[in-house]
Amino acid sequence: MSKEKIIKILTKNNVKPTLHRIGVMEVLTTLHTHPTADEIFKNVKINYPTISLATVYNTLDILYRNDIIKTMKHNNEPTRYDFFHEPHFHLFDNETFEIYDFKDDELRDLISNHLKDKKIDNHSIKDFDLEIKVSTGNDFFYEETFKLKK
């Protein structure tokens, strides 16, 4: 993604586009592996050698709080980060711990319509995440997270 587009996204979400924030966003919009903070740090240092790990963590926190990125956490694994470009689900491989994007608009509409039918008092559904955990064995289960907004 171009620097101009990144600056536009940051500004639109009320985040001041500092050099290091742009650097972190460049990595997040390029890497589609749902990287950890350490992996982001390693990659952003290539073009921004003066950036510190603390700055990367602070930047990720700001980006998360402003709904620009999503986070994922599994058991004792480090938190992973994902640039929120378009709605998608995640397939989490229980054996390799890799996360794959899984786009299925039909499934999204199905869940979305179902949730709309189930009216939750004083709340509206802003967004939902669906994470499907897969393994080569027989244990197949899924996990859902619903973000509720008053």
Ligand SMILES: [Zn+2]
């Ligand atoms: Zn993703």
